[in-house]
Amino acid sequence: MGSVTGRATLADVARLAEVSTKTVSRALSGAPNVDPATRTRVQRAAHTLRFRPNALARELRSGGVTTTVGFVIGDLTNPFYGLVAAGVERALSRQGLTLMLAATEDDAAAEARVVVAMLERRIRALLLVPIADDHGYLEGERQFGTPIVAVDRPLSNATSDSVVFDNRTGAHDGVVALLAAGHRRIAFVGSSESLYTHRERLAGYRDALAAAGLHEDPALLRTDGPDIASAERATEDLLRMADPPTAVFAGNNRAAVGVLRARRAAGADLGLLGFDDFELAETLGLSVVAHEPEQMGAMAAELALRRMADPMGVVEQLVLPTRVVLRGSERSMR
Amino acid sequence: MGSVTGRATLADVARLAEVSTKTVSRALSGAPNVDPATRTRVQRAAHTLRFRPNALARELRSGGVTTTVGFVIGDLTNPFYGLVAAGVERALSRQGLTLMLAATEDDAAAEARVVVAMLERRIRALLLVPIADDHGYLEGERQFGTPIVAVDRPLSNATSDSVVFDNRTGAHDGVVALLAAGHRRIAFVGSSESLYTHRERLAGYRDALAAAGLHEDPALLRTDGPDIASAERATEDLLRMADPPTAVFAGNNRAAVGVLRARRAAGADLGLLGFDDFELAETLGLSVVAHEPEQMGAMAAELALRRMADPMGVVEQLVLPTRVVLRGSERSMR
DNA sequence: ATGAAAGCGCTAACAG
C-alpha cells in the first residue's frame, strides 16, 4: 500500500534526471530541440516518479487557456440530453478537448451557479441549454473571449451562437399528419409556453389547426405536462372528458411517454404523435417528429470551435430540420 | 459589442478599490476579519470590472486541491448511464463539487487517455465505469491521495472502492421467474463474458437453469448481442431455429430493446425478461430485473467523499440489491 | 483590520 506522499513535480524529475526544469518541460511536451538521450533519461525519471504534469499550473502559466469545454444541461435523466451530450463529447474529443458537464435540473439559480463555476475554471467555451429568464450576465463573458453557444433553446434577452430544431415547422407537420389520418379533435400535451421549445411547438400545432379551418378548443390544451407523471395525469383528464380528443400531439418525449402510459392504463383508442424520436418509438408503433440530437450536440461543439478560432466573427444561429416518421395508424390511413 | 479585452485580476480590483490584493482576496472569499465598508467597496469594484476569480490560480496556490470530481463513463447514449450520472451529479453538487464527465465509448485506450487528462487536472476524486483489462496504472494514483471508485464494474487487476449491483442473484431471480412462468427453453442475449456484468449475469442464468435440473443448450447462448442492433440480429437467429427458445433473458437494456424489436418484427410469441428497468418497460408490459441506477451514482459519489475524508480507511465494495418486477405473461402464469 | 513578501508548478523569454 504505502503511505500517502506528495506528487512529484517537474523539479523532482529534473533533479533525478540531472537536468534543468526547463529541459524536463521540453522533453516531456515533445518540443523539438532535445537530445534524444536526454529525452529518454527524462522520460525514465518521470516514469519512475509517476510524474503527472499539473495542468492547473500549465494552463495558468500559458495564459489561462484550458482545454476544457463546459456543457450545462437541464436534465441528465432525459435520454434526449444524453444523446446531445454524446454528440458534443464526440466532437470535442476529436479536437483533444475535454468535456465538463453540469446539470441544472432546469433551475435558473443552479444554472447561474454552475455557469459561474465553469467560467472561474476558465473553460475554453460554454455550451448551454438555457433555462434562466435573463442571460444578460453572459454578455460580458463573450467580451472576454469565452464563446457561448445556446443549445436547443436560444438565450433570453441576449444574442449568441445557437443550434435549435425547427420546432414550429416540425410540430406543424406532425399535426398535419394527424389531420391526414382523419383526426379532428387533437389535444396538445406538453410544457408551458414559458419554455421556448414548447412555445414554438404549440405555435406549429395552432398553425396546422388554423390552416385546416379548425378552431382550437382550449380544453384540449394541456401545457401542464412537462414531465412523464404530469403528462400522464393530463392525459387521464383528457380521456375523462365528455367529448374527449381522438388524438394527442405530445410536446416532447417526456410527454409522449406519459401519454403512452395513460393510454395503456385506460385501454383507450387514442391517436398519438410525439415530438422527439426515441429508441422504442418504432417498437411501440409510435409516429413522431424526428430529428438528430447527436448532430445538434456536434454542431454546437463545432460552433464553439469556430468561435474560438474567430471570436469576432458573425453570430451563427443554426436551425436543424425535423421530419415526420409515420409508424402507426397514422400511416395506414394516409 | 466592444473588443476582446483581458479579464480583470485581483490586482486590478485592488487598484480600483485602493486596497491590497490580500484584502480583496479576504473580502471576496468571505473571510471574517474585514471591515464591512471595505468589503462593500471591494465588492463594488469587483462587480464593475466583471471580476471572475481564477480557479486555476486559486487551486494551484492552495495545493492543487480542486473541487472537481471526474466521472468516466462508457456510453452516454445508454439511458442507464444518464441515470447513474444524474445520481452522481446530484450527490456532488450538494457538496459544492463540480462534475467533470468524459465518455470512452467503451474503448480501453480512450479510457486511459481521459483518466490521465483528469488526473493532470488534479481532480479531487475519480469515478470510473471501467473498461480496460488492466487498471494497474491506477494503483499509484491512490497512493497520491486521489480516491478512485469503480462504478457498475470492479477494476481489473486492482482493488478499489466500488459499487456494483448484485448481478448474479438478479439474473438468477429473473430466470427463475421465467421458469415459474412455464418456460423451459430460455435463451440468453447479451454481451460476451469479457464484460464483468454480463459474466455475472450469465452465471446467474446458469445457476437458475442448473437448480431447475435443466441442461444448458449452447445454441441458446447469444453473447454476441452487446448493443441494440446486434441483439436484434441474434434474436432473429434464435427465432429461425428449428427448436427455438420460448423465452429470452436479456442481459441489459440494450439487449432487451433489440429483442423487443426482433420479436415485434417477427410477430413472434416469445417470453422476455430483461436486466435493467427502463421508462417504457411498464408500458410495454415487460418484466425486468430492476435496480436503482441513480442510487448507484449517488453511492459512488458518497464513497468518494468518504475516501477524501479518510484516504487510508478500509476499502468499501458495495453490492446493491436488485428485484424482479413482473409485468407481462410472466405474472399471470404464477 | 490590513499589508508585504513569498511561492504553488509550470512555461515564455531570453540567454549561452
Next chain:
DNA sequence: CTGTTAGCGCTTTCAT
C-alpha cells in the same frame, strides 16, 4: 541543445 530568470493569479505566511 540546455539553463536562468521571471511571472501567470492567487493564497499563505508573517508582520503591523
